[in-house]
Amino acid sequence: MSNTGVATEELGKTAVRSSSGGWRSARLIICVEMAERFAYYGISTNLITYLTGPLGESTASAAANVNAWSGTVSFLPLIWAFIADAFLGRFRTIIISSSLYVMGLGLLTFSTMIHSQELQVTLFFCSLYLVAIGQGGYKPCIKVFGADQFDGNDIKEAKAKSSFFDWLMFGNCITILTSQLVSSYIQENLSWSLGFGIPSVSMLLALFLFLLGTTSYRVITERGGKKNPFARISRVFVEALKNRKQTDVDNLKENLLLLPHQDSKEYR
Structure with a gap:
């Protein structure tokens, strides 16, 4: 079978199909993506409620702030995609952005425990936009990195790649629904610290799972001699x-x- 354009590890070693990539790595990436989706929707679903409640903003001001943040979240993947393709590569970009993501969520959780209103608001928005930066780097890379685990020139792996996206979408749908229900209930009825803390732990788990598969990934450096x-x-x-x-x-x-x-x- 043709193996043209097979992934090459960034340390200079040629990836061996029998010991890297495939479903062994793809299953782990699906779990990573589910954990990240739980974290993202765990904080984004109820932002207006938090802004109009504990932070005391008006509904109009809260909506404007959430819209500005959502726009930033939508725009940043374009910049990160360029950085990943031109400089860092998807593997490094995922690690760096996920670390920023975890840091932002941790600070977001910590901001709910501060008693000074002014300091709480400042830290909240700083951490919220740090989350946007981290999510912006993670989002455009993870799905493509998952697809990189399958060789499109191999008939069997090409079919497996299609199945990968099906399972990824299924897992995301289940996770998003669960996150919105669970996080909203905890935030509104128990504690905002706990409501933001659980997504933080979920993203930390996502980063841990991703690093766990480091030795098994196919990391694309160049395909078929084509340049960026x-x-x-x-x-x-x-x-x-x-x-x-x-x-x-x-x-x-x-x-x-x-x-x-x-x-x-x-x-x-």
Whole structure:
């Protein structure tokens, strides 16, 4: 069977199909994704309630803050995707962003225990946007990294890749529903510290599980000799700019050559 474009570990060793990737790694990544989804929806579902309750904001102000944060969460994956593809790679990006994610959730939980209203609000928003930064790096990489565990040129593994996305989606749906029900109940009826603390532990578990499979992952460094698409696109723009400048110079020279000779005594 063809093995073109097989994953290469970043330490320079060629990945061996029998001992890396496949369902052995993919199952772990599904569990990682479920734990992360539980953490994310555990804090995002009830943000307006927390802002209008313990933090004392108006409904309009709370909605505006949540919308601004949601927009940031949606935008940051674009930046992180570029960083991952151009510099860090998906594996390193997931580890770095997940660490920031855990740190943000931990600070978010800690902010609920502070008695000073001003300090509590400041720490809350700082930690909330740290969560956005971490989630922005994690989100665009984890699913693709899971797909990297299967060789698309192998018929059996190509079919397994399709099944991977099916199980990933199923697991996410179950986890999101569970997180919204459990977290909302705990936050509104028991404690906000506990309600934010459980998602923090869930994300810490996600990071632990991901690191647990480090030796079994197929980490793509290059596929089929193709270079980074963002680098190719940027070079296209650079070349286009150079060509435009050169065209302008050529047009100027051509126009000067076409200017009619003016034999006027006025300039003698």
